[in-house]
Amino acid sequence: MLVTVLSSPHMLRIARPGVLLLVLAVGLSAFGVGCGEGADSRVETDSTEPLGLGKEVTVPISAAVATVVSPGDEPRTLLRSTYSVGTVQQVTLRTDHHIQQQIDAQPPSDFSTPALTIPMTAMADKEGVELTLGAISTPDPSLAKALTAAGGSHAGFDMSELGAITALRLAPSPDTSNSARAALEQAFYQAVYRSVAFPDQPVGEGAVWTVQQEVDGGVALDQVTTATLTKRDGDRLTIELAVTQKPKSPVWTLPNNAGTLDIKDYVMQGAGTITVDLGLPLPVAGSITVGGHQAYRDPRSASMLQQTINTQVTWNDENP
Numbered sequence: 001m002l003v004t005v006l007s008s009p010h011m012l013r014i015a016r017p018g019v020l021l022l023v024l025a026v027g028l029s030a031f032g033v034g035c036g037e038g039a040d041s042r043v044e045t046d047s048t049e050p051l052g053l054g055k056e057v058t059v060p061i062s063a064a065v066a067t068v069v070s071p072g073d074e075p076r077t078l079l080r081s082t083y084s085v086g087t088v089q090q091v092t093l094r095t096d097h098h099i100q101q102q103i104d105a106q107p108p109s110d111f112s113t114p115a116l117t118i119p120m121t122a123m124a125d126k127e128g129v130e131l132t133l134g135a136i137s138t139p140d141p142s143l144a145k146a147l148t149a150a151g152g153s154h155a156g157f158d159m160s161e162l163g164a165i166t167a168l169r170l171a172p173s174p175d176t177s178n179s180a181r182a183a184l185e186q187a188f189y190q191a192v193y194r195s196v197a198f199p200d201q202p203v204g205e206g207a208v209w210t211v212q213q214e215v216d217g218g219v220a221l222d223q224v225t226t227a228t229l230t231k232r233d234g235d236r237l238t239i240e241l242a243v244t245q246k247p248k249s250p251v252w253t254l255p256n257n258a259g260t261l262d263i264k265d266y267v268m269q270g271a272g273t274i275t276v277d278l279g280l281p282l283p284v285a286g287s288i289t290v291g292g293h294q295a296y297r298d299p300r301s302a303s304m305l306q307q308t309i310n311t312q313v314t315w316n317d318e319n320p
Contacts, residue, residue: 056154056171061192064164064213066199072207072229079198081163082235082278087124089280090318092117095187098310104303114140116147116187119318120155122282128159128166129281136184143183149175155188159281164197164211194288194313196227196241196274205232219263220248235278243290244269252296264304265295274315284317 096115102108119134132154136147150173158167168188172181199209207229215221223245231238245268252261270290274283291310297303 056169058158059168059170061165061167062214062216063166064197064211066162066164066197066209066211068199068201068203069208069210069226070206071202072204074204076202076204076207078200078202079163079237080161080278081281083124083280085124085126087279087281089122089282090119091122091282091284092119092316092318093187093191094118094312094314094316095190096312096314097186097190099307101305101307103305113183113186114138114143116183118184118187122280124281125156128157131155131157133184138183143179146177146180147183149173149177150180150184153184155184157192160197162198162200163195165192165195168192190311190313193223194241194243194272194290196225196239203229205229214248215245219252219266221245221268222248230273236284237276237278238273239276240271240273241288242269242271243288245290260299261296261305262299263294264297265293265306268292268294268309270311272313277317280317282317283315285315287312287314 094115094117098110098112100108100110100112115138117137119136121132121134123130123132133151135151138144138147153173153176154169154171156169157165158169160166170185170188172184176184193213193215197211199207203209209227211225211227213223213225215223223243226242228240229237230240245266247263247266250263252263254260268290269292270288272286272288274286274288277284289310289312291308294307294309296305298305
């Protein structure tokens with residue numbers, strides 16, 4: 001998975017020889033993956049080259065396991081996609097991410113990444129869905145300029161019959177810059193880890209199920225998404241989501257054999273609602289927000305790093 005490791009001048013001053021106090025100052029540190037760059041940060045160029053550089057890349061996604069907590073009211077049916085190969089959908093994905101970090105008593109630094117709005121054409125195929133990106137917009141002028149060459153880029157999701165994303169495919173246009181590629185990768189990782197799989201047994205309105213998934217990129221996380229089917233109107237489902245994440249270990253092993261950090265505090269949770277049409281490959285509406293705070297301690301220098309994170313993923317079908 002893509003992991004972007006940033007180091008700032010402040011971090012370098014407090015680092016002990018041979019082991020830097022590193023931080024995933026990124027939108028997807030909430031997911032364990034991602035990339036981003038603050039105004040006073042410096043990207044480590046040997047570790048942040050975008051995955052899609054010069055070719056299409058397929059990235060496996062860890063298995064998502066759905067377990068029914070309550071089957072809901074009658075009538076109950078299996079939730080399965082009904083669209084056929086070749087079904088086309090016009091949909092827009094928007095991602096917003098805010099992150100602040102503080103080292104010891106130093107002033108907080110803002111490492112937020114610019115919001116992205118990505119219109120795209122989704123076409124169902126035998127493996128899942130192929131995506132052709134339209135004109136991408138962002139409020140950040142420099143990134144907006146870099147993204148002009150990204151229109152027409154391709155991506156895709158491989159999906160199981162239960163709707164779980166099993167792989168992410170990225171193929172940016174050849175002229176897309178590294179900064180634009182990295183921004184697109186971050187946005188699609190956010191979308192992947194805010195998706196939901198269906199259970200493998202019949203359910204009705206009011207049904208509740210959990211989806212367990214390991215998110216591994218830097219800090220290895222156990223993510224649990226609780227889904228509640230609040231309404232069904234034919235093929236259109238309204239699903240409320242609640243997300244929690246917990247580290248699998250109390251210690252974060254840093255990249256490149258750089259040492260370890262003790263995880264002193266880690267609270268990440270969120271909620272949202274999505275609307276899914278079983279006749280279309282992607283959500284037709286909805287928004288999910290996940291946020292919280294994290295704290296890491298260098299066991300030898302006793303320096304403390306704290307982060308406050310908030311990430312939002314929004315879907316909007318252009319032809320509801």
